[in-house]
Structures are given as C-alpha cells and as structure tokens.
Amino acid sequence: MPKIMRQSAIVVRYHLLALAIALMFVVPLVWVVAASLRQPGLPPSPSIEWLPNPPAWSNYSRIFQIAPLGHYLQNSLWVVLLAVPITLVVASWAGFAMAQLPPPIRRWLILLTVLLRMVPLTALWLTRFMLFKYLFLIDTYWALIAPAWMGSSPFFVLLFYWSFRRMPPEFIEAARLEGMGPLRIWAAVAMPLARPTIMTVGVLTFVQYWSDFVNPLLYLKSERLYTLPIGLQILQQLDITNWPLLMAGSVVLMAPVLLLFFLVQHAFWPEGRLSGPYGR
C-alpha cells in the first residue's frame, strides 16, 4: 500500500511540473486573447486582466474596417491554396523516388536534404530577388510560392520518404508485377497509404505560407496583392499604441494556424518505430 501511494505521489508531482511548464508556454497566448477584448480608449489596466468586462468583440470588426484586412486575408488564402497542392505533389514525388533508390544513393540524398535544411534563408534574399526580376515574377504570387516547386522544404521530402519507407515493399512489388507504372503506383498505392503524412505536410505547408512575412515584404510591391502578415504590419503603422486592435489582428493571424495544429497534433508526435501500422 505505501508503495502505491508513493508511486501516485510521483505521478502527481510529475503532472504538476509538466502542467506548470505547459502553462508557461500557453499563458502569453491567453493574455493576448484577453487583451484583444479590451475596450479601446480605456486607460490600460493596472493589473493583469484575464477577461475584460464587458468584452469588446467589436474590436474584431473594427480592424477589418480601418485596414483592408479582409482583402489581404483573401490574398493569403489564394497563396496557400496554390502552394499547398503543389508542395504535396512535388514533395511526395521526390520522397517516393528516394524510397525506390538503392541504399548508397539514398543515404547521400538524405544527407543532402539535411544539409539543404541548414542553408540560411537570408542568404537567398538578394539572388532570388534578381532571379525573380529577370523572370518578371516580382510583384506576383509566383515569387511567393516559388519554393513550392521544390517541395517547399527538404524536411517535407524527408517526411514523405520516411512514410514510404515504412510501407511493406511487397505492396509496391505486387503493383509493379501487375504492370503499373511508377506514376500509377504513386497515385493508387503509395499516396492512399500515406494519408497521415499528407495531413502533416499539408498543415506545415499551410503554416509556412500563411505566416510568411519576409517574402511578401521583399517581392511584392502593389498594395492590392499584400497578404495578411503585411496587413498586420500596416495595422501596427496606423496606430502603434492601440493594443486591443493590434492584439485582435494577431489573434486573427494566428487562430487558423493554431486550430490546424490542434487538428493534426496526434499525427505529429512520434510513437516510436515499433508501434504503428507499418512497424518494421
């Protein structure tokens, strides 16, 4: 009996510690939601506020009136709508091809993708700008979604590679014996089995393009093309001290990302190699 008590005390202590740490990471985001609901124009609260009374939901409609955020939001959706499907097709093709290669080449390609992930994006600003200028892509969305044609991130290719590697090779072999070409095997056999990876990569791609601030800043010129992150910068320049509105804008920008992340969190955390449907 004492042993059980001691063990449950350890469990309780563990959860208290983990909960405290989790709160440290989440509380700032809760503060933001509270701050976004504060009546603009009121003197700032002298203590930390958890729920303003009364909550000013009108802040959320105000920000769409003082800046064309609705239009920018539409633009952001267009960019994401273009980038996500292209990324999924290219990254899964590359991953599928890698999974079919003999081991020595494969290992080199994996090393290469890991190294490519190490390239600082800042190093590409100037030359991409010149490249896009000569291709007349400056001030178009093609400049923003250019990385999608390369799978958006070497990491996405690796994710697809891992999930294709975990599939029983007999499946692919059987399809090949039936006379299917690589494209048919990819579409009919491999992709349907990789559904969790498609979800994960899809969400990560969405996050990457939705949150992208630097590329629109560098490559877009016309105001009518601006995306939501640039809109938030404009909101900040309009009135840097109107915190309730700025926080409402931040919530609008981060809400879809957090929501999607919650939806796929189960596929996101590793379960260990030996569990799962395709354990080796």
Place this chain on the structure above:
Amino acid sequence: MVLLPTLLSFLLALTEYDAISPPVWRGWQNFAAVLQDQLFLISIRNSALFVLLTAPLRLLGALALALLLNRPQPGVKIYRTAVYLPTVVPSVAYALIWLWIFNPIYGPLNLLLGSLGLPTPAWLVNDKTALPALAFMALFQLGEGFAVLLAGLQEIPQDYYRAAALDGANRWQMFRYLTLPLLAPWLLLVAMRDIIVSVQGTFTPALLMTGGGPYYATLFAPLLIYETAFDRFRFGEGAAMMLLTFLSTGLLLLTVYKLVGGWGYADEV
C-alpha cells in the same frame, strides 16, 4: 535554387548594382568598404551575442523538455502540444504579442514582476536590456528542436535501459552513458540548425519591435542587409555583407562540429 544563388551573390558582391541600371564591376571594393563599416561590425557583434545567448539555452531547454515529456503518461501529448504552440505562431503576430508583453508600463510581464516586488526594467526601450529581451522571447520557440530530440529519444531501444538497470546503473549513469551518447547526432543536428535559425530569426522582431534600436543595440545582420539592399538599393554591398555573415556563421558551425567531434550518422534513417 540554393547553389546557384550562392554563386550569383558572390558575383553580385563584386559589383555596384541598384536593381535598375546594369551592374558595374567593382572587384573587392565592396568587401573592403563593408569591413570598415562600423554598423556592419556592430550588427555582426549583436548577431553573435544573440546566437550565443539563445542557441545553448534553447538546446538545453529542448533537451530537458524532451526528457520530461518522453514518459508514457496519460495526457503527455497535451503538454507536448502546449510546448510547441509558440513555435507555430506566425512571426509577425509573435513579434506584436511580445512587443505588448514587454511594454514597460502596462505590459503583463512588468505587471507580474511589479506585483511580485521585483524590478521592472524598460526592456526594449533600454539599450542594455533590449537584446536580452529579444533573446528571452526567442527561447519559447524551441518546438522544432524539442520535437526532433523527442523523436531521437524514442529511437533508443527500451532494452538498453532494461539491461543497464540489471547492471545496477542509476538514473544519472543511464543518462550520461546511454541516453547522451545515443542522442549526440540528434543534438548536433538541432544545435546547428538552431544557430542558423537564430541568425535569420532576428529579422522580423528587430524590424517590427525595435527597428534596430535603441542606439543600434538590436541591429542584427539580416536587418542591416535588408536595409542596405532593399531600402538603399545597394545590392553589391548587401551581398558582400551577406557573404561575410554566412562565412562567420559557417565558422561558428565548424567550431561546434569540431567541439562535439564529428557525428556518427545513424546508419538506417
């Protein structure tokens, strides 16, 4: 998409170019000018300081959290998700949020510190605290390293721990002689990626929160490169700064690599 731009930017660094008239050959003049530029030297120093503050702390934090949240407890996935949340917040929103949190008078951080009777510094407005404040907010975005290390921990077969327990190893010995060596390649990977992300990740916060100030205290290399090339249209100088920045980043990476002593690449990835 990567190799070609690097080569191009090297050529660009040897020219005078304003994105309108064709480039003019300048040889090594840009490099000489940039190396004598006080602002560039300040920006390199600030970037280095920022990386030395954030990268080790983020690595330690990610490792501690991965060890803590690797246990098969019910609800552990919720904690993992909570830890990852700040990492997925879009950079612009993250910068604005922390701009408000750091507000010296009514920001929640100083309200909290004040209610505990602790000193309430002016954070971003003071040139002594501005850079540490930006480093502090970057600490919470350690989700990527955390996820990678968690995956690394799960790759270690449980049998090893059972065998070690049979040999009478205590928990510290298991960590020191089992977990740490097996995790070493992952740690190196995370450390190197973290250094690179720390260098480029300073751009959005510096642009939106401090504008490089006060007194150039948060002028980081990416911000200076952006201003030189895209505000003042001096592409040649910008390219030279960029190459020098990445030369120094490369040297830092090489040092880390040498310190850890080569990496045993996991043979079956």
